[in-house]
Amino acid sequence: MIGAILSLLIPNLAITAGEPPRVRYVVKLGKTAWEPIALPELEPVIEAKTLARLTKGGTMRIEKSGWADLATGDYALTIEGRFIEDAESFSIYLGFGKGTRDDLPSLHVAETVGLQKANRAEMEKRIQDGTTRAAERMAELLDPRLEAVRLKVPQPLVEGELTTTWGPVDIPSPVSPGKMMKQLLDVTEPDHERFAALASVAPQAFDQPAARDAIIRAVLLDPSSDLRGRAASALAPVARTHVPTQRLILHAMRNELDDNVLGELTALSQTFPGLSRKEALETWLELVSAESTPPSSASKIAQLLAEEENIPNIDLAVARCLEQDALMYGKKSACAQWLLKKVPAERRFSVVGRYLANVRVWEQGEINTLGDVFDALKGGKDGLSPEVAAAMFAVAERPSAGRARRDAVQALSDHPAPSAALVERLVPLLFEPSLTSTALRTIEEWVSAKPELREMSLGAIKRVREKSTFLPKPSHGDPHQDMEEAIRRLERKK
Amino acid sequence: MLVLLSLLLAAPPIPSVTYKVSATVGTWQPLEVADVAKTIGESSLEVLSRPGLMQIEKTPGKDTDYLVEVKGRLLDEAETHTIYLSFGPNKKSDLPSFRVSDTVVLSKLDRKAMVARIAESSKKAAAELLALMKPQLERKDGVAPPSSLPEAKPPPWKWPDVVIPTGMGKGGDLFSKSSDTRRAALRSHVSQTRAGDAGSRHALERCALDHPEEEMRLGCLAGLKPASRHVGTTQRVVVDVYRKDKADRVRQEADEQMQYYSGPARDEAIQAWLESAAQGRVSGVVDQLGDVPNLDSVIRSCMVSAGKREKYQRNKSQCLELLDPLSVARRRAILWRFLEETDADSPYYLEGAGEREGSIGTDWQRAAEAILDVSTSWDPGMEEILWRRYQRALSSFALDALAGYGAPSDRLTDRLLEALQTGGDHQVLWGLTRFAKKDPKLAPKIKEQLAMMLQTGSYPKTLNKRSLEEAVKKL
Numbered sequence: 023m024i025g026a027i028l029s030l031l032i033p034n035l036a037i038t039a040g041e042p043p044r045v046r047y048v049v050k051l052g053k054t055a056w057e058p059i060a061l062p063e064l065e066p067v068i069e070a071k072t073l074a075r076l077t078k079g080g081t082m083r084i085e086k087s088g089w090a091d092l093a094t095g096d097y098a099l100t101i102e103g104r105f106i107e108d109a110e111s112f113s114i115y116l117g118f119g120k121g122t123r124d125d126l127p128s129l130h131v132a133e134t135v136g137l138q139k140a141n142r143a144e145m146e147k148r149i150q151d152g153t154t155r156a157a158e159r160m161a162e163l164l165d166p167r168l169e170a171v172r173l174k175v176p177q178p179l180v181e182g183e184l185t186t187t188w189g190p191v192d193i194p195s196p197v198s199p200g201k202m203m204k205q206l207l208d209v210t211e212p213d214h215e216r217f218a219a220l221a222s223v224a225p226q227a228f229d230q231p232a233a234r235d236a237i238i239r240a241v242l243l244d245p246s247s248d249l250r251g252r253a254a255s256a257l258a259p260v261a262r263t264h265v266p267t268q269r270l271i272l273h274a275m276r277n278e279l280d281d282n283v284l285g286e287l288t289a290l291s292q293t294f295p296g297l298s299r300k301e302a303l304e305t306w307l308e309l310v311s312a313e314s315t316p317p318s319s320a321s322k323i324a325q326l327l328a329e330e331e332n333i334p335n336i337d338l339a340v341a342r343c344l345e346q347d348a349l350m351y352g353k354k355s356a357c358a359q360w361l362l363k364k365v366p367a368e369r370r371f372s373v374v375g376r377y378l379a380n381v382r383v384w385e386q387g388e389i390n391t392l393g394d395v396f397d398a399l400k401g402g403k404d405g406l407s408p409e410v411a412a413a414m415f416a417v418a419e420r421p422s423a424g425r426a427r428r429d430a431v432q433a434l435s436d437h438p439a440p441s442a443a444l445v446e447r448l449v450p451l452l453f454e455p456s457l458t459s460t461a462l463r464t465i466e467e468w469v470s471a472k473p474e475l476r477e478m479s480l481g482a483i484k485r486v487r488e489k490s491t492f493l494p495k496p497s498h499g500d501p502h503q504d505m506e507e508a509i510r511r512l513e514r515k516k
Numbered sequence: 517m518l519v520l521l522s523l524l525l526a527a528p529p530i531p532s533v534t535y536k537v538s539a540t541v542g543t544w545q546p547l548e549v550a551d552v553a554k555t556i557g558e559s560s561l562e563v564l565s566r567p568g569l570m571q572i573e574k575t576p577g578k579d580t581d582y583l584v585e586v587k588g589r590l591l592d593e594a595e596t597h598t599i600y601l602s603f604g605p606n607k608k609s610d611l612p613s614f615r616v617s618d619t620v621v622l623s624k625l626d627r628k629a630m631v632a633r634i635a636e637s638s639k640k641a642a643a644e645l646l647a648l649m650k651p652q653l654e655r656k657d658g659v660a661p662p663s664s665l666p667e668a669k670p671p672p673w674k675w676p677d678v679v680i681p682t683g684m685g686k687g688g689d690l691f692s693k694s695s696d697t698r699r700a701a702l703r704s705h706v707s708q709t710r711a712g713d714a715g716s717r718h719a720l721e722r723c724a725l726d727h728p729e730e731e732m733r734l735g736c737l738a739g740l741k742p743a744s745r746h747v748g749t750t751q752r753v754v755v756d757v758y759r760k761d762k763a764d765r766v767r768q769e770a771d772e773q774m775q776y777y778s779g780p781a782r783d784e785a786i787q788a789w790l791e792s793a794a795q796g797r798v799s800g801v802v803d804q805l806g807d808v809p810n811l812d813s814v815i816r817s818c819m820v821s822a823g824k825r826e827k828y829q830r831n832k833s834q835c836l837e838l839l840d841p842l843s844v845a846r847r848r849a850i851l852w853r854f855l856e857e858t859d860a861d862s863p864y865y866l867e868g869a870g871e872r873e874g875s876i877g878t879d880w881q882r883a884a885e886a887i888l889d890v891s892t893s894w895d896p897g898m899e900e901i902l903w904r905r906y907q908r909a910l911s912s913f914a915l916d917a918l919a920g921y922g923a924p925s926d927r928l929t930d931r932l933l934e935a936l937q938t939g940g941d942h943q944v945l946w947g948l949t950r951f952a953k954k955d956p957k958l959a960p961k962i963k964e965q966l967a968m969m970l971q972t973g974s975y976p977k978t979l980n981k982r983s984l985e986e987a988v989k990k991l
Contacts, residue, residue: 193711209707210688210700245706245739277710279741313778314745347778349801384841385804421609424806424841455892491893493921 040172042080046087046095046121047073052104052297054265058137058145064103067146068153072101072116075157081168095121096171103149104297108266110138111189112145114153115300116160117334126167126177127369130304130334131160134189159185163338176409179375182311182342185335186304191273193242196232203236213246220249224256234260238270241287247280254286261290268298272305276312284309284319288326300334303327307335310357311343317352324356328364337365337373344377344395351387358394370398371410378413383426392426396433405436415444418451427451431460440468442478452486455493458501462508469512480512531653532580533570534606535561539588540780542748544595546622546630556588556599559635563642569653581608584645588634589780593714593749594679595623597630599638600783601645602809610843614648615787615809616641619676673787673810678756680721680749686713690723690732698732706739717743721753730763737769744773751781755788771799790814796821798834807841815839816850823863830867832879836886844890851883855901858908868905873913880905881913894923903931915939919947924955933965940976942983949987963991 049069051061092098100117119128135152137145166178206219226233240253260267275287291302306323309315343357374395399410417423417430451461469476492501537557541549573580583606589598596619604613618641622630688701708716723736743750758770774785789799794817818835857864868880906914922928936944952959966988969975
């Protein structure tokens, strides 16, 4: 079905379909203190539900595996899950990554379902439904990509969808709170009173659940950002190992807008191990790409992510970040500057393709972002890839692209296959005073790479010189003068 | 028959327009999103297509001249529907963009009545958009004449009334006479709002809009920050604060929050920024928007508003910076009236600094350059404006522009020779030698006049004698 759609979209493509890729998978449920259903009973249910959906499209050949030989297939799939005590919920995590092949992005999907007040049968049903939803999202991401691999066609452009459903979060209330805990949580008290209470409660956070709950509540709800930040750092001892606290810290991160508090929370999340680390990475990606995150925090988190290897969902996050609506200065530069280069070069165009199709550049922040994107797309010795070159042409020809047009014309000087038809396509841009000089330089580069284009380029420039009228600009150069000089240089190459 | 044929041949091609429809809903969903999209799409199309001014293309991705976007938004709590209609560039960007909106209340209506009201509102908005687009689409010459931009009018944008549900939450009295009580209530409502309590959020919204004390309005607005990232009604409140509050600090906070908006809320924020710019208060964010709907009339209104201020506060540079994405025809349509104005007391007058312009840059210089820098041919009308400005104010930039950009002609040569003899400007001497090189017919006249000035010594001594001698020698 997907193959048929792709062949319709690319009608002249000689599709040499191969076998669906081999995907080896493991299933692993994490042990926790609260296990209302025995893990050996739950594991086959989750495995069956996941595979039923993932194999439905016929895009993969699936093989069960252990951890040791997981990477011996074309790709690897992990199916993991765990119960979360206190919150009384279950989380399912599906991960897709490289095996012997490394040409697809790593993807991670997570779904959390609440199990409060449910009997065993109801719990199992909720877990099954959650697993199916997660598998559905993974299949939507994987099917077109795996089919493109089988058909040996370019990967589809990445859409920046979110892949994790965090589930409901209950903010804990301390049971039988002491006087100082009450004072900490009574926001009608002046700030200095609550700070004093926090100093008194903080040392008890590690071993007293009520103190821990009071502090996490303050992190989430206190009106003072200074106090929220101080409360966050008080959670450091317990955050290393206590999964429900880790969950709440990640929830606080997704809802916090203050740079300092986000900094404290991010530092805590760096210490999370195991599946919580996966959740922390996903939260970081979500924050980097979210419209609501302040630019400074987004930049710091992007730098942390840039230190990681093989980050799942990075393609989706960068695409989402570049396409965001927020106008705050520097919002997109975090992902363009730090994260885009973490995406392997051969996948970068599928990540930025949609951004380039709509980019409008009128101010310095967007100019910087575009510069980083163009840098990341630069080809090696072979120049731009054909699809990047086509996208650059589209940007150069679109007036609403604003100042991106000149950069695109300049980047086209690295075109992989300059031709007479491309020179003809560039000629209309010579009539636009702001593009004349750059377009001339690009044509000259093409002639240097392909001398047989010299005669027709010379003719085209002479035609434009005859037909065009420009005002000489005393301080901004003279397009006619530029054309005269380009003609002289090209004639010298005879 | 022949007449008909010739008329057909002379008629400009009908522009092609991509027609894009979308709708968004929040948690309040009295209608399916697909039904809303269908209703607004069909109702608007009925009105827009009636005069036959454009070829409408509904398939996305087609390479059309312009883009018409129809967006609908059902808003929670307020229980309203707002339609946003815009006309703007696609392949072509030679016409101004326009945006209109209309809001209707849907509370307590049955499904059928809701659909009817949304359709009626869509048709009303479409008629307004058509009235703005029609004169532009009917133009035959393809270039806006200098006077074609209509006189400044209020923007075609209907702001919905901001209605906040009653009830104050449990956080205490933000309007108490006691300062301590007010501040405690503020902390409490901010905390409750962080916990998702709608009552406290409404209390903060009311306070941000109506509190008599600036500090409290600012505190309440800052407390709404988390909600304003994603709650539609709060976003409307913040936009309303930006539009109406008189205090700079409060507007600045609202401005910052609005810069994080997406979707229809971002569209409303943009209209608020444009409305403010039209009043001469330009937010830093506007110049990154590019060619947005209503921009042309906003720039013009911005300049008029700035021109009505006290003499020393009439700077229009922020308005002029918004011209960047516009074509030369659209820049001319906006600026011509201002460039022509010679009465220094008129709001249309562009301030200049006469002989010092070259060193400091003035509104007058920026406005003239905004046209000259993107022009591909010399406009005799512009020559008259520049010469008049030089004559009246000894404008240094006017002279530089005539010498630097001007097309050689007998008349302009005479003017520059006069300016050289009375003002002694080196740029003018350079311009005259450029003229002589470009049009050899003018060379003898220029040479003769320069030689005469040398022989008689009748020229200001700001002009270097050696420069004059070299010019004569070259000619």
